Amino acid sequence: MTFSLLGRCIRTGHFGAVATTSGLSIGARVPFLQAGTGGVLTQHRTDPRLGPRGVELLRSGCSAAETIAALAASTPDIGWRQLAAIDAAGRTAFFHGARVKPAHNHAQGADCVAIGNILASDQVPQRMVEAFVAEPEAPLGDRLIAALRAGEAAGGEGRPLVSAALLIVGTESFPYADLRVDRDADPIETLASLWAEYAPQADDYVLRAVDPMRFSPV
Template sequence: MNRLLLLFLLLALTLARPAAAQIYRATDPLAHTYSIVARDPLTGDLAVAVQSHWFSVGTSVSWAEAGVGAIATQSFTNKSFGPRGLALLRGGKSAREALDELLRTDEGRDVRQVAIVDNQGRVATHTGAKCIDFAGHRQGNQFSVQANMMLTEKVPDAMAQAFDNNARLPLPERLLRALDAAQAVGGDIRGRQSAALLMVRGKATAEPWTDRLVDLRVDDHAEPLRELDRLLRLYRAYEHMNAGDLAVEKNDVPGAIREYEAAEKLFPQNLEMQYWHAISLANKQRLPEALKLLKPIFRQEPNWRTLTGRLPKVGLLTVSEAALHQILTLK
């Protein structure tokens, strides 16, 4: 049989074979993982958090929109469930209705794991029959935790318990405690690599650029949860920094000092936090205290001294010429 005839026969057999439904594409992430979706009953804020032994898990698993809902799509991940699910919620579907619609049109539903919380706190979760053990989920008051390819079957219960036990914490910190609890009982059987935390407002505003409240990702790290916790604490510190800047705009120097001090306490080694605290003290005519802070800053990074000379021009440093000279000539 010549080669041309053989190729013809193989092509004929291929065309005669029934087409298999496509449930996985090479570009889709294998985000076997554990996650949590939740709504804060007090503020209405919506959030999703996740950790996995997969690079940049936050770009595929976690989705949220202010005033709409939060979604985690994982296992053999169908990323379209994120934007499509939010569109269904935005159109008036409940979490359950949206999830049912997504699964109805998905031939790969048996290998998917999906969780949705809507803007009323209703939750819906699906763990496909062919998700890799240990796999499961637990639902609670306005939250759902879900996991697959875990080392032990204890992960969902541990996450749910940790979330319930930390109700006094702000929502992002509660989500991290749930992720920590999953890791403490074994977590992902493959280990760990990335994590993410996303929180949006419970109600959309006329300024959508302010509606995403927390958006933190650790794409590749030996201890992604520890790094995510550090980033969240840094985020809280910069909340104080932003409040301090706002106080400066309002000429509220005492308020600025309070906020910059609070930021500095959270991250005492951060030069910028120390620097603006010092500048606020100088503006309050507390020059000796300001000089004490500025001296080691200038030694460690001389560019801060250069920046200081530029501040009077824009009104951010309002000291006398003599005081400015003392600052700029610090040894």
């Protein structure tokens, strides 16, 4: 009952993830990213421990495919898990355990991968990827929001969504953006509004942290 996407902006080198579900607190449980490294999605009977483990494998030099293979080989109850990864080169990989409930599917595109489970349509991930790659020069956050909207338009989960999250990492150890919506009647559109408000300020928040003397608020 989750659909999500990992993507890379080839122009900036930033990595991003979006996810939504009918459960609470998806931003704390599903997307895990590290600047310059890539990231992992972990969902369906979600085991959040797999996110940091996957990121560490990527950081050690494993490709996305090697990371997913290592997680699958070393994780008890892997049959319940659904995973995706993107590495520093933009390569992607995914895994569906034998117990992941239908409809479930994946899709891969240039510098992106989408996965979903307990979906109203198995076309949801493909539509998310199509939306993400449609405007490669657009800001990464805009492309991530477009992917979520496309997934919902394709049928989504088929039940009311209540939480959504957008996570972006840039060049620093802290997130470029980490926006979360919980217990909301329309979490995707609320998330889109949050991103539209935050995006013009995002660079300033980084500058405040790394070079406060240069930050000059209007």
